[in-house]
Amino acid sequence: xxxxxxxxxxxxxxxxxxxxxxxxxxxxxxxxxxxxxxxxxxxxxxxxxxxxxxxxxxxxxxxxxxxxxxxxxxxxxxxxxxxxxxxxxxxxxxxxxxxxxxxxxxxxxxxxxxxxxxxxxxxxxxxxxxxxxxxxxxxxxxxxxxxxxxxxxxxxxxxxxxxxxxxxxxxxxxxxxxxxxxxxxxxxxxxxxxxxxxxxxxxxxxxxxxxxxxxxxxxxxxxxxxxxxxxxxxxxxxxxxxxxxxxxxxxxxxxxxxxxx
Amino acid sequence: xxxxxxxxxxxxxxxxxxxxxxxxxxxxxxxxxxxxxxxxxxxxxxxxxxxxxxxxxxxxxxxxxxxxxxxxxxxxxxxxxxxxxxxxxxxxxxxxxxxxxxxxxxxxxxxxxxxxxxxxxxxxxxxxxxxxxxxxxxxxxxxxxxxxxxxxxxxxxxxxxxxxxxxxxxxxxxxxxxxxxxxxxxxxxxxxxxxxxxxxxxxxxxxxxxxxxxxxxxxxxxxxxxxxxxxxxxxxxxxxxxxxxxxxxxxxxxxxxxxxx
Numbered sequence: 001x002x003x004x005x006x007x008x009x010x011x012x013x014x015x016x017x018x019x020x021x022x023x024x025x026x027x028x029x030x031x032x033x034x035x036x037x038x039x040x041x042x043x044x045x046x047x048x049x050x051x052x053x054x055x056x057x058x059x060x061x062x063x064x065x066x067x068x069x070x071x072x073x074x075x076x077x078x079x080x081x082x083x084x085x086x087x088x089x090x091x092x093x094x095x096x097x098x099x100x101x102x103x104x105x106x107x108x109x110x111x112x113x114x115x116x117x118x119x120x121x122x123x124x125x126x127x128x129x130x131x132x133x134x135x136x137x138x139x140x141x142x143x144x145x146x147x148x149x150x151x152x153x154x155x156x157x158x159x160x161x162x163x164x165x166x167x168x169x170x171x172x173x174x175x176x177x178x179x180x181x182x183x184x185x186x187x188x189x190x191x192x193x194x195x196x197x198x199x200x201x202x203x204x205x206x207x208x209x210x211x212x213x214x215x216x217x218x219x220x221x222x223x224x225x226x227x228x229x230x231x232x233x234x235x236x237x238x239x240x241x242x243x244x245x246x247x248x249x250x251x252x253x254x255x256x257x258x259x260x261x
Numbered sequence: 262x263x264x265x266x267x268x269x270x271x272x273x274x275x276x277x278x279x280x281x282x283x284x285x286x287x288x289x290x291x292x293x294x295x296x297x298x299x300x301x302x303x304x305x306x307x308x309x310x311x312x313x314x315x316x317x318x319x320x321x322x323x324x325x326x327x328x329x330x331x332x333x334x335x336x337x338x339x340x341x342x343x344x345x346x347x348x349x350x351x352x353x354x355x356x357x358x359x360x361x362x363x364x365x366x367x368x369x370x371x372x373x374x375x376x377x378x379x380x381x382x383x384x385x386x387x388x389x390x391x392x393x394x395x396x397x398x399x400x401x402x403x404x405x406x407x408x409x410x411x412x413x414x415x416x417x418x419x420x421x422x423x424x425x426x427x428x429x430x431x432x433x434x435x436x437x438x439x440x441x442x443x444x445x446x447x448x449x450x451x452x453x454x455x456x457x458x459x460x461x462x463x464x465x466x467x468x469x470x471x472x473x474x475x476x477x478x479x480x481x482x483x484x485x486x487x488x489x490x491x492x493x494x495x496x497x498x499x500x501x502x503x504x505x506x507x508x509x510x511x512x513x514x515x516x517x518x519x520x521x522x
Contacts, residue, residue, distance in 0.1 A: 050311075073340050074340045075339070076339070077338070077339045077340075078334050078335040078338045078339020078342075079338075079339065081339075082339075082360050082416055083334070083416065085360075086362040086414050086415065086416050089362055089365060089412055090414035094364060094365065095363070095364070096363045097360070097363050102343075102346055102358050147343060149347045151350055152351050153348045153351035155347050
């Protein structure tokens with residue numbers, strides 16, 4: 001099976017021009033098929049503040065009202081996506097920036113929740129694997145903004161970690177997929193204040209133990225839940241670690257390798 | 262030769278949800294190959310005002326400083342482009358939203374001018390006809406945001422009328438291209454205050470005469486210059502008219518047909 005890298009870039013890297021450029025240069029240098037999934041860093045929050053639009057977060061997820069949807073669509077699918085693609089082109093990596101609505105790349109439905117109203121938050125129903133494969137076959141790198149749609153004209157905001165997991169899972173029928181969550185930390189840490197305390201390999205019992213001990217950084221929980229979901233659904237390998245070490249993450253030399261039994 | 266419609270949607274239509282939806286429904290219903298090029302209406306100007314960024318216009322062109330480039334990238338390539346694509350999908354028209362940086366669709370260079378500095382304004386060097394043809398061959402409608410790039414990592418702001426003309430011209434080697442400039446007016450008017458004074462057919466001597474008489478609306482001049490440039494470079498037909506009458510524009514029943522000798 002042909003290898004495919006699905007790489008999520010997140011956290012503060014998006015907000016740091018120098019770190020982002022260096023990351024994109026490493027991404028461009030990866031040989032073979034590759035997909036990049038990005039969030040928006042703090043830009044969306046900053047723009048909302050400038051425009052006086054209050055942002056509500058529940059369980060680490062942004063509540064997406066109509067005004068917030070407009071902002072994330074502008075920032076994620078516009079500014080961040082097109083700047084990333086332009087930089088990749090400058091590093092001789094032919095790339096295309098997509099949101100879920102382009103060629104129905106990712107269909108979703110508005111999240112239903114018994115109590116909370118997440119607004120225009122989308123839970124993924126379908127990834128257009130045919131489209132993605134056709135682009136990858138032409139050696140085009142795909143850059144996904146975390147905006148999906150319901151097929152009825154409504155854009156939806158979807159967590160970028162989840163997009164990465166859903167795309168990785170869907171493509172695992174066609175490729176040997178390696179999913180990389182890259183961000184500002186060196187990996188899953190035993191001690192959140194000690195960057196040298198990276199857990200090299202983490203399996204499900206180990207994860208459950210960490211959760212019980214409450215030593216794990218709470219922002220890491222959805223990432224790890226996505227990681228195990230990916231492994232349970234056909235993804236070959238999941239690695240979590242520092243964006244600045246992307247070349248060592250994809251080889252498994254750096255970061256935390258998530259293991260399934 | 263296979264027919265291709267290149268349709269520019271502009272003016273106030275973008276700002277009017279009901280008119281835009283109706284236009285997109287008509288666009289979706291056009292049979293055959295089609296490309297839509299859009300601007301951003303007043304949204305970019307409005308957002309700039311909300312953020313306290315002063316907008317300068319010279320000769321009908323926005324001066325694109327770094328902050329303005331950020332805004333037009335967000336509004337054009339993000340909000341407007343993705344909402345148009347989502348609506349087209351809801352009308353069963355498979356569409357992809359692109360900016361010039363995606364797969365190097367449109368390469369440009371920063372405008373050089375002996376006196377004025379237009380900032381990050383891009384003049385088109387190359388349209389990626391292979392990419393466009395490959396998408397059209399799969400019956401995908403292409404929706405272009407008027408953002409280009411220089412191949413070296415720099416996004417550029419390019420007039421949407423010009424993008425439409427450049428794309429139409431480049432594609433005329435492969436298709437019988439009909440270029441339609443649709444906006445809020447019924448066509449080229451003899452009397453700018455009288456919507457019933459549409460000039461049905463306009464040739465170059467007629468245009469020169471109109472210009473000498475100074476009866477023509479000044480905002481129309483770049484559109485007409487682009488129209489004649491297109492006809493001089495292989496485009497079969499150019500029609501200018503009201504977006505709400507798109508179905509009659511493409512047949513030539515409404516609007517002004519621009520004629521080359």
